[in-house]
Amino acid sequence: MRAWPWLLIVCACGDGLPDRDDGAHSGSRLRVAWFDVDGTRQWQPEEGHQYESGRFVNSERFYDKLRDESCAPEPWLDGVTRCTPDVELIARKVFADAACTVRVTQNPQSYRYVGDYDDKCGQRRMWHVFPVVSTMQSASYYIAGDGKCYLLPGMTEIGVLGDELAYDTFATIDTLTTTNGERITIRYRKSQDGMVLPVSLYDATLGTSDLVRDIDGRDVAKPRVAAPASPADMYYDDPSCTHGYVRGDIGCGPPQAALGDADYYAIGDHATASPRYTLTAGSCMQQPIPPAGEFYEVLTATPLALAPVAISVANDETHRIELEHATAPSLALRMRELFDTTLATECKPRQFPDEVYRCAPDELAAQIVPGTYSDPACTIALDLAMVVPEHRQPRFVLQDRSLLGGTVTIYEIGELYTQPYYAFGGAMGTECMPVTPPAHLHALGRVVDWSKLATATLATD
Numbered sequence: 309m310r311a312w313p314w315l316l317i318v319c320a321c322g323d324g325l326p327d328r329d330d331g332a333h334s335g336s337r338l339r340v341a342w343f344d345v346d347g348t349r350q351w352q353p354e355e356g357h358q359y360e361s362g363r364f365v366n367s368e369r370f371y372d373k374l375r376d377e378s379c380a381p382e383p384w385l386d387g388v389t390r391c392t393p394d395v396e397l398i399a400r401k402v403f404a405d406a407a408c409t410v411r412v413t414q415n416p417q418s419y420r421y422v423g424d425y426d427d428k429c430g431q432r433r434m435w436h437v438f439p440v441v442s443t444m445q446s447a448s449y450y451i452a453g454d455g456k457c458y459l460l461p462g463m464t465e466i467g468v469l470g471d472e473l474a475y476d477t478f479a480t481i482d483t484l485t486t487t488n489g490e491r492i493t494i495r496y497r498k499s500q501d502g503m504v505l506p507v508s509l510y511d512a513t514l515g516t517s518d519l520v521r522d523i524d525g526r527d528v529a530k531p532r533v534a535a536p537a538s539p540a541d542m543y544y545d546d547p548s549c550t551h552g553y554v555r556g557d558i559g560c561g562p563p564q565a566a567l568g569d570a571d572y573y574a575i576g577d578h579a580t581a582s583p584r585y586t587l588t589a590g591s592c593m594q595q596p597i598p599p600a601g602e603f604y605e606v607l608t609a610t611p612l613a614l615a616p617v618a619i620s621v622a623n624d625e626t627h628r629i630e631l632e633h634a635t636a637p638s639l640a641l642r643m644r645e646l647f648d649t650t651l652a653t654e655c656k657p658r659q660f661p662d663e664v665y666r667c668a669p670d671e672l673a674a675q676i677v678p679g680t681y682s683d684p685a686c687t688i689a690l691d692l693a694m695v696v697p698e699h700r701q702p703r704f705v706l707q708d709r710s711l712l713g714g715t716v717t718i719y720e721i722g723e724l725y726t727q728p729y730y731a732f733g734g735a736m737g738t739e740c741m742p743v744t745p746p747a748h749l750h751a752l753g754r755v756v757d758w759s760k761l762a763t764a765t766l767a768t769d
Contacts, residue, residue, distance in 0.1 A: 334769040335503030338379075338391055338479055339371040343657040345646060345667050345764040346629040350657060352766065354644055355507040365394065370503065371768050372479060377420075381481045381497060385426050385433045390478040391499070395423035395437055403449045404466060408457035416443045416467030429560035437477075440467035485510045492517075492529055492615050492636040506641055508532075509634060511615060513574050515564025519617055519634050519643070520698035528614035529636075530698070537566035537573060537606045543599060544585035549592035553583050553603040562604040572612045576605030619700075621647045629655075629667055629762050645670065648762060653703035657764045661710050665764040669718060672696060674705040676719075677749065681730040686740035690729055691752035693721055704756060718761075720753030 332351055334340045341352040357364045366380035370391055379391035396419035404410040413422045424436040448460045479499050486493040495510040497503070509517045509529045517529035535554040542552035554566055554575070566573040582598040615636065622630040630647045632654070633640040645654040646667055655667035673696055680690040693705040707717045725745055733741040 332505045333503070335499050335501035337372060337374050337501040338481075338499045338503040339373055339768050340503065340505060341369075341371065341766060341768045343665065343764045343766055345657060346627055346762050348627055348629045348631060348646065350631070350642075350644075350646055351505065352657075353505060353507075368497075368507070374479075375477075379478065381483075383431055383433045384475070385428065385435045386475070388475075389481045389483065390434070390475070391481055392423075392434060392437065392478055393421055394419060395421045395434070397423050397425050397432065397434075400450055402460070402466070403451075403457070404446050404468070406449055406457060406459070408449050408451050411438065411469045412446075412448060413440060413467040413469065414448060414464055416440050416465060419467075421473075422467070422469055429557055437473045438469040438471070439473060441470040442468045444468065483507075485512075486639070488638050490636065490638050492617065492639065494639055494641050509617065509636075509641060511565075513565075513612060514572055514614075517615075519619075521700055522614065522698070527617050527619055527634075527700075529617050530614055531565040531567075531572065533563065534565040534567035534572060535563035535575075537608075538569045539587050542587075542606060543583040543603060544587075544592065545579065545581075545583040547585060547592060547594070549585050549587050551583075552606045552608060553579050554606055555599065555601040555603055558600075558602055560602075562602075566606045568608070568611075572614065573610075574607045574612060576607045579603035579605065619643070650762070651703060651760065654700065655761070657766075660716055660758060662758075664758075665766055666758060666761040667764060668716075668761055669702055669704040669706040670699075671706050671708065673699040673702045674721060676705060676707045676752070679731050680743075681740070682727075684730055684740060684742070686730050686732055690725075691719075692725055692729070693719065693750050693752050694746065695721070695748040695750065697748060705752070716758075718756040718758070720756060722751035722753040725749045725751050 332340060343350045343352060353368045353370060355368045358367045369378050369380045372379045372391055377393050379393050381389050382392040383389050396413055396415055402412055402414055404412045420440050422438050423434055425432045426435050443465055445463055446466050447463055448466055449457050450460055452458050481497050481499050484498055485495050491512050493510045494506050495508045495516055496506040511517045511529050514531040516532045518532055519527060520530045522528050537554055542554060545551050554563060556563060562575050566575060583603055584595045584598055585592055586595060618635045620633045620635050628650050630649060632643040632645055632647050634643050645656055648655045648667055656670045657665050658668050659665050674693050677692040677694050680692050682688045682690050695701055703721060705719050705721055710716055728742050728744060730740050731743050733739055
């Protein structure tokens with residue numbers, strides 16, 4: 309009988325993972341949910357956001373046993389990440405009185421909490437959180453740009469807010485990286501109560517990275533964020549515009565990496581003074597006023613190649629669904645994708661309209677291309693799908709129309725489509741125009757019944 313580890317990490321000793329027991333596990337307070345697919349376990353929390361019920365929500369969700377509610381890691385204005393419940397964040401505050409002193413929400417059916425936020429360093433950071441303690445039918449008011457309180461039209465059900473919740477109400481979560489001395493390591497979450505969850509690769513030179521497939525078909529670790537560093541984007545401290553810097557907001561620290569026209573570069577020292585030269589139409593020109601911000605040297609002397617990462621698939625004939633790992637020297641990180649050995653393709657657990665979880669095609673890997681035609685009159689529709697660049701070739705594509713009252717349909721991906729096609733365009737969008745097919749475009753094959761997919765169960769650890 310084979311026992312699956314919760315999340316396998318193969319590293320040298322002293323890799324920095326606290327309370328190590330082969331990777332991810334719940335803490336005494338923050339609990340991790342997991343999928344069981346054909347006996348293979350895959351963790352549910354996934355860093356990022358997904359579109360759900362008409363809005364984007366954090367998909368890296370845990371269960372807070374102390375507060376008896378779901379929560380997700382969210383940055384706060386004081387620089388601490390806290391596991392925060394779903395909070396309504398709106399720029400316009402709403403009040404129940406004509407003096408605009410009694411704070412309320414107009415969406416008590418959707419949110420149990422209301423928050424204030426501050427946009428800092430390109431990220432929306434939490435500041436205050438208030439619970440919704442009751443509801444009532446009432447008029448509501450708002451403060452306009454002139455500072456006056458105005459009535460909103462109509463009577464609505466509003467949520468009355470209670471006292472602000474203290475910061476330490478919510479569990480703190482640290483984001484750390486392993487320390488095994490290699491270029492590619494693992495980035496993971498850790499809470500004070502002992503929860504650990506690896507979430508991504510980390511490039512010691514270029515920062516937080518995702519596993520992608522490059523144009524040569526190689527799997528590499530690509531920086532998630534990089535400051536634009538083409539010649540026209542940088543600032544220079546010399547009249548020849550050879551010593552470049554990238555700009556950052558004051559107090560936000562350096563970017564993790566820089567991206568030129570085609571190459572990645574490491575970030576160097578902080579500039580002691582604002583560089584005042586820029587390239588404009590190919591000419592190096594001095595700016596009359598020093599630009600605002602903080603500036604960091606771009607080490608353009610040596611472009612950095614993206615680090616290669618291998619993909620391994622577990623091999624056990626007793627399981628239909630197998631784990632996949634991204635492997636680099638001294639480590640293996642469990643990938644979000646699983647491998648369906650029966651259908652010979654990758655899949656990810658997701659809930660279908662019948663409320664059953666199935667290991668289905670990843671919506672980010674391939675997409676249906678709408679509005680394509682084979683004739684110059686745009687009357688004969690084509691069925692085409694595009695494999696998204698930087699993703700591995702899937703066998704299927706998923707079309708989700710459930711939010712529009714439809715259903716989830718799965719198609720096979722057929723042969724490459726290289727013929728010109730037609731689509732509506734022009735100034736008014738009514739002209740049938742020829743289009744050169746982009747790379748990775750495929751014909752659409754037959755519909756695949758849901759019963760062909762492996763089912764999964766979801767439970768909290």
